[in-house]
Amino acid sequence: MSVLIENLTRHVAGGKVVLDNVSLHVPDGAFVALVGPSGAGKTTLLRAIAGLDPASSGHVEIDGRAMEGLPPRERNVGFVFQNYALFRHLTVARNISFGLDVRPRASRPSRAEIDAKVAELLALIQLPDLGDAYPQRLSGGQRQRVALARALATGPRLLLLDEPFGALDPMVRRAVRTWLRDLHDQLGLTTILVTHDQEEALDVADRLVVMQDGRIVQDADGETLDATPATPFVMEFLGETLRFPGVVSDGLFIPADTHVAPFSTNVAEGATEALIRPHEVTLLTDASGGTVKRVGRRGPLERLAVSLGERSVEIERPVEAPPSDPVVLEIAQARLFQNGKPVVEGNHPWSDAPAVLADVVPEPV
Amino acid sequence: MNALAPSSPDNARRSPAEIALIAAAYAIVGLMLVLPPVLVFTEALRSGLGAALASITDPDALSAIKLTLEMTVAAVAINTSFGVLAAWLLAKYRFPGRSVLVALIEIPISVSPVVAGLVWLLLFGTQGWWGEALNRVGITIAFATPGILLATLFVTFPFVTRTLLPLMEQQGRDAEEAATLLGASFWRILWGVTLPEARWALLSGGLLTTARAMGEFGAVSVVSGHIPGLTETMPLHIETLYNGYQSVAAFSMAALLAIMAMATVGMRSLFEARMRREEPRKAETAGGGA
Numbered sequence: 001m002s003v004l005i006e007n008l009t010r011h012v013a014g015g016k017v018v019l020d021n022v023s024l025h026v027p028d029g030a031f032v033a034l035v036g037p038s039g040a041g042k043t044t045l046l047r048a049i050a051g052l053d054p055a056s057s058g059h060v061e062i063d064g065r066a067m068e069g070l071p072p073r074e075r076n077v078g079f080v081f082q083n084y085a086l087f088r089h090l091t092v093a094r095n096i097s098f099g100l101d102v103r104p105r106a107s108r109p110s111r112a113e114i115d116a117k118v119a120e121l122l123a124l125i126q127l128p129d130l131g132d133a134y135p136q137r138l139s140g141g142q143r144q145r146v147a148l149a150r151a152l153a154t155g156p157r158l159l160l161l162d163e164p165f166g167a168l169d170p171m172v173r174r175a176v177r178t179w180l181r182d183l184h185d186q187l188g189l190t191t192i193l194v195t196h197d198q199e200e201a202l203d204v205a206d207r208l209v210v211m212q213d214g215r216i217v218q219d220a221d222g223e224t225l226d227a228t229p230a231t232p233f234v235m236e237f238l239g240e241t242l243r244f245p246g247v248v249s250d251g252l253f254i255p256a257d258t259h260v261a262p263f264s265t266n267v268a269e270g271a272t273e274a275l276i277r278p279h280e281v282t283l284l285t286d287a288s289g290g291t292v293k294r295v296g297r298r299g300p301l302e303r304l305a306v307s308l309g310e311r312s313v314e315i316e317r318p319v320e321a322p323p324s325d326p327v328v329l330e331i332a333q334a335r336l337f338q339n340g341k342p343v344v345e346g347n348h349p350w351s352d353a354p355a356v357l358a359d360v361v362p363e364p365v
Numbered sequence: 366m367n368a369l370a371p372s373s374p375d376n377a378r379r380s381p382a383e384i385a386l387i388a389a390a391y392a393i394v395g396l397m398l399v400l401p402p403v404l405v406f407t408e409a410l411r412s413g414l415g416a417a418l419a420s421i422t423d424p425d426a427l428s429a430i431k432l433t434l435e436m437t438v439a440a441v442a443i444n445t446s447f448g449v450l451a452a453w454l455l456a457k458y459r460f461p462g463r464s465v466l467v468a469l470i471e472i473p474i475s476v477s478p479v480v481a482g483l484v485w486l487l488l489f490g491t492q493g494w495w496g497e498a499l500n501r502v503g504i505t506i507a508f509a510t511p512g513i514l515l516a517t518l519f520v521t522f523p524f525v526t527r528t529l530l531p532l533m534e535q536q537g538r539d540a541e542e543a544a545t546l547l548g549a550s551f552w553r554i555l556w557g558v559t560l561p562e563a564r565w566a567l568l569s570g571g572l573l574t575t576a577r578a579m580g581e582f583g584a585v586s587v588v589s590g591h592i593p594g595l596t597e598t599m600p601l602h603i604e605t606l607y608n609g610y611q612s613v614a615a616f617s618m619a620a621l622l623a624i625m626a627m628a629t630v631g632m633r634s635l636f637e638a639r640m641r642r643e644e645p646r647k648a649e650t651a652g653g654g655a
Binding site for chain 2: 050052071072073074075076077078079081083085086087088089090098099102103150151153154
């Protein structure tokens, strides 16, 4: 089931814009994650698709059918709430069958058919023996799966998930995530997932829609987002980022920090910022450099604090012999931004083209 | 959480001040709460159980018991329906004037019941604004059962709403929204989700209404006209008997009323215990974990 959203805007009381002219296309069978900090409008967008919150203007289409005026109960969309919203007074089995039980007599399956469906879903969520339990007795991960089974019982082709892993501990989270992805593929669903956890999104989704202040900032797969982020915000949201302010002059990026080597580039001259991941650097022993010391270790990687005079940054590299002072930081690859916009080699700063990873050629200091 | 509980082993030595405070607490409870019902029962049984039972089966007494039960059932039914509606509206929707409504619902608690009774008289009494007009079409409200019902409704109005509102606010709209998305209709959601999820609070509010409706004196006293055998509820009948120096009969009726009220309150604490047990604690929903 494809989802098409055009120019969706939503104001709330007081005139605040929570969705600002959002357009998005989710093709049939896709697994898309809406990511962004809290307050970015992810959940609002999800609720607008489900019909729970009305939009002020704009257009929503599900499977080619316009949704305007169609109440949520007639959309047949599977929705899993952040806190699962299970019915506490019903058993797990009755929770799962709720969507079938409430159908009018004419279209309701027989008791036996409903029971068979419940058994099938209980097996699918790997809780075959918990049909008679009440939700209070279940663990967080089990509740989460029951909520999913309940959403799937009516056979929706579109699944909307609002922070479904938020309340799970990390171990369970990873397992449920993998299981969910398998389920999506197995049932041929179209899934839209809201999360504030970019790692989770990268793990499970084909495509990430990064939102900020009610707008979509960038809509791409993980690799594209990493290689060519549309704004410094996207870069920082997706992972630890080191920012180096500087200027481009005479084909050289000259960093404002001391102990950072300039590198050549052919972007337009002027104030420029180079953004890198902590591992996209090398250290060069140089008499004019600053101090360095190991501050931590994670698996095969070590973290080093490198002094840049005024400030110090933490970088990552494979564990080696302890570094020896003094060192200069060489930027191996960077994404360049001018006035908050990505700049490409040979392009103007106001170009809309995303930044490219500049394989920089270090200049001698 | 146990770690946070004050650690005072049973055999810990208490300071004299502590002992004095505890003794004072028991003395106050004994004097104010235990002694009155004990006295009521003693007085009722002073001439023996037979006399007490005989006084309760007197026709006027039976009429008072019947009227009280009728008024209570009607008040509970009506105020539960409207109380649910009010709580639901106030808990699930935000609209202009909402906080004013929440405050207004408290009025019957703060206004003296006598004043409430007088208002009904002012509106529906023969000298009242609408009394004469209604009389002409054959409707009598003051000094008749409709007036008693109105007075009881007014006095007991807040209880169901006040017990339901905090629970419904805490539950939020998620369960109802989930039900909507699963295809349930408005009525199906109300009967199948909203009310069952709040059932213990609803019962508790209903019982509170019951206790208050049975015991209401002030407002009913003003509108009823105190006609024995016709418009006297149990509390009014008790007063009539007492003023007529029929103290055994008065205390027997009082004892019966006390037993009814205590049974109601007892059931209520039972339900509240159930309710607390079924409430998911914050830690459970947020912590999760297998």
